Structure formats: structure tokens, C-alpha cells
Amino acid sequence: MQPLRPRTDASRRGAALMLSFLVLIVILMICYQITRTTGTDRIEAQRTQTLTGMDYAISSAFLQVTEDLLADVEAEAGDEAAGGVGVDPTAAAGAGFGDGGGGDGAEEGAGSSAGTGASDSQMDPWATPQVTMIGEQEVRILVVDEDRKFNVLNMLVEDEEEAEENREIVARILDNCREGTLADINRGDADMMVRAMYEHFTRRSDSLLPKPTLLSDGDDPEPDQPSMPLSLREVVVLEPFQEQHFLDFFDADGERVHSIDQFLTIWTSPATFTAPDAVGGYEVNVNTAPLAVLVALFDSRSVDSRLWDEVLAYRNEAEELDQDEEEIEPTFDEFGNEVVQKKYFDTLDELSELRTWDALEAEDQQPIQQRLITSSRVFSIYAVARMSTAAQENQVLEFIDRAEREEYERNSTHLLRVVRQVVWRQQADDGAVIVPLVHWEVLGHAPLDILDFPDDS
Numbered sequence: 001m002q003p004l005r006p007r008t009d010a011s012r013r014g015a016a017l018m019l020s021f022l023v024l025i026v027i028l029m030i031c032y033q034i035t036r037t038t039g040t041d042r043i044e045a046q047r048t049q050t051l052t053g054m055d056y057a058i059s060s061a062f063l064q065v066t067e068d069l070l071a072d073v074e075a076e077a078g079d080e081a082a083g084g085v086g087v088d089p090t091a092a093a094g095a096g097f098g099d100g101g102g103g104d105g106a107e108e109g110a111g112s113s114a115g116t117g118a119s120d121s122q123m124d125p126w127a128t129p130q131v132t133m134i135g136e137q138e139v140r141i142l143v144v145d146e147d148r149k150f151n152v153l154n155m156l157v158e159d160e161e162e163a164e165e166n167r168e169i170v171a172r173i174l175d176n177c178r179e180g181t182l183a184d185i186n187r188g189d190a191d192m193m194v195r196a197m198y199e200h201f202t203r204r205s206d207s208l209l210p211k212p213t214l215l216s217d218g219d220d221p222e223p224d225q226p227s228m229p230l231s232l233r234e235v236v237v238l239e240p241f242q243e244q245h246f247l248d249f250f251d252a253d254g255e256r257v258h259s260i261d262q263f264l265t266i267w268t269s270p271a272t273f274t275a276p277d278a279v280g281g282y283e284v285n286v287n288t289a290p291l292a293v294l295v296a297l298f299d300s301r302s303v304d305s306r307l308w309d310e311v312l313a314y315r316n317e318a319e320e321l322d323q324d325e326e327e328i329e330p331t332f333d334e335f336g337n338e339v340v341q342k343k344y345f346d347t348l349d350e351l352s353e354l355r356t357w358d359a360l361e362a363e364d365q366q367p368i369q370q371r372l373i374t375s376s377r378v379f380s381i382y383a384v385a386r387m388s389t390a391a392q393e394n395q396v397l398e399f400i401d402r403a404e405r406e407e408y409e410r411n412s413t414h415l416l417r418v419v420r421q422v423v424w425r426q427q428a429d430d431g432a433v434i435v436p437l438v439h440w441e442v443l444g445h446a447p448l449d450i451l452d453f454p455d456d457s
Helices: 010-080 089-094 103-109 152-156 160-176 187-202 232-237 291-296 306-314 348-353 362-369 402-411
Strands: 095-097 130-134 137-145 270-272 378-387 415-428 431-443
Touching: 010 130, 010 137, 010 378, 010 415, 010 431, 152 160, 152 187, 160 187, 160 291, 187 232, 291 306, 348 362
Parallel strands: none
Antiparallel strands: 095 270, 130 137, 137 378, 378 415, 415 431
């Protein structure tokens, strides 16, 4: 009997099955690609949302710190400064930099960096690192005054003898700043670094590196006109500088290693175009300057280094309050511990309380006083926002002291968002204003506090 439907050839049935299988594979691949793409977009969207939230929290922290810096001036100046303080974000457009040299100008400006006569020290509220919750975001705030550092632009002063002395100071600071660590900078490398910076600033027209157009260049800049750096980090591309020179970290022995821009700066002694040429930048704040900077200001053969040891010891002595003196409201650190009130220098005249200083002749004290001030007006504000990983989602990050926090940060896998803002606390006739010099700089590392006595931490 003849069948109504002819039978399909076996080879055709196999081809149809293979074709169906290939179509299925294509469909699965398309589905996988769609899932992978949407998953990546979801992760990127979550990352952007998280970073945006962190940035909002950091911005709020910056606003809070600027208020604290202005409140510090108001507290020192009393009713005279009250009512005249404010934040002037647009003033930065008119900010320039005057000569950072010493000489006669430095002598006139010695001891008066903020124009108010007020002193700044580690006992000011802004100087205590704090951890705060802004919304659901934890932010650690660290404020460092730039006046504790030595300005490298002093190497460019017109007096060649003075410029050479300032280059020696920068070389000694680089030699001292990592002493005792595995990342130590030897004096030979320090001299090479100073030479590289000096040539970069003075011979920029010969450099192959791109140079931005600056207001300080003028309409017709001269070929040999010094170039003003926008950041000290510019020199990282020069030999013998390395990326690790601009990082804070712990070496293999657990010793604290600080970035060189924790000791050197370009920001001190700012001025506006309408103001007279700036003086200063030549001095450092004796209340906050690290030992590596203080020791480097003079050759050890001309100034006994024991003087700087006594400075550190003095500003770490507990302050004894008189019985009739009004009790100061206590300040607490980021771990909830009360900050012990310590001594600091209100004026340079109080250096006479140091034994080594009192033994110096008046003519020997004068050049030291020209290098020191007791107040600050430029500040770096570091805001560190922590992003928890999935493994640490429910972990409560509370530390009892600095050692525990730093140990955790060295060994954990948490993510950080670190942003720095540099501000100038400008004293005007009608009060103080905050002028941003660097509004927003994202860093790849969290800064480490510079301690007077690291071994006691």
C-alpha cells in the first residue's frame, strides 16, 4: 500500500536537528550577552550611585570644616571678627601667588601669617581628626595646615645666595622626611630631586612636557620666566622622582612612610591681584611643623638640633589650667577619647621658655625667628569615605585607638574614596573668608597622621 506522506530521509532529519541545536545555541548566547550587559550596567549604576553618595557626603564634610576654620578665627578675634565671616567660592578666580621668598619681606612678615595675630596649633578644633556619619556614609576628616611645610618656590627667589640656601633646606627635608624607614631618601637622591625641581621650574620652555597657560605668564612671557606649578605632584614625571614618593604607607617593618608633599608645599603665601605682593612662605608654623622640617631649616652646625627636640617636647606637655581660669569645654577625638590640652606657642616670645633657646644670643635668635610663625592660613582638608565590600557589609567598624584603625586599614579589603581640598583662610578688613585653591582632588591613598612621637602611638 502506498503511504499518504512520503518518509523523510534520515540525513535530512539529522540536518534539521543540528540546525535547531545551532539556533538554540545562538538564542542562549544572545540571552547570555543581554544578561551580562545588563548586569554590568547594573553594577556600574550601583557604583556610580555609591560614588555620588560618597561625594555628596564629602562635600558636606568640606562645608563643615570651612565653618570650623572660620569659627576658629572668630573665637580668637572675638566680636571684631563676628559678622564678617563667610565663604567666598568665587574669590578663587582672582587668587594668585606672590613671591615666596625671605629676606627683608620675610622679616616683615615673620610671625603674622593670618593678619590677626591669632595662633594655630594642634589644640585647635580643626586639628583633631574626626569621624562623622553624613546620611548613611561614614567620613573621616583630617585637616592639615600647609604652613607647617616649607614652600619649594623659595628656591626661585631673586637673591641667588638666598635661593641656594633654600635649595639646601629642601634637600635636607627630603633627606629627613623618611629617615629610619625602608623607603628612606638618601642625600644624593635628595640633591638630584632638588636639581630636577629647580630646572623644571626655571627651564620649562625647554621641557617636552605640556605646559598650561597661566595668568601669571602675562601677555608676553619671557623664555626664562619661572613656571609656577599647579601642584607639587607635577614633578612625579621627573627623574629621580617615583610614584611612591607621593604616597603614605607602611613599609615592610611597619614603619610609617609619608608622602613628600606632607613636608613640602607650593600653597603658602597666597595673595590676590588687588593686594600687595605676598610675603611669607619662607616661614613654618612652629606649633605644627614636623621635626623633619624644623631640623632642616638650619644646618646642625649653626643651630643646635636639641632646640627642635625641646619644641616638640614643649608642645606635647599637658597644659596646667589656673584655678580661677574658666574651664575649657572638652574636645574628643575620632575614637571618643578626650583630647588632653597641651601647650603651644601663642607668640614666638614664648620660645624663651626653652632652655636651648634661652642660651642663644640675641643675634643668633633673630634668623631663627625669621623662619618661624605661630599661625596658619592655608589648609589641606582630607575627606576619606569608606565603601564596605560584600564580605564586610554587616561589620561594625569601630576602633578604640589609632593603632587598631591603622592595622585594620593595612590588612582589610575595604574601598576608599579620598578627596583633598586646599583652602586659603583670607583675612579681610570686614572679616575672614575661605578661598578654595584646589576645589576637588581625588587621591589614590589615605593620608597618615604625622606624629611627633610615632613610637608612642
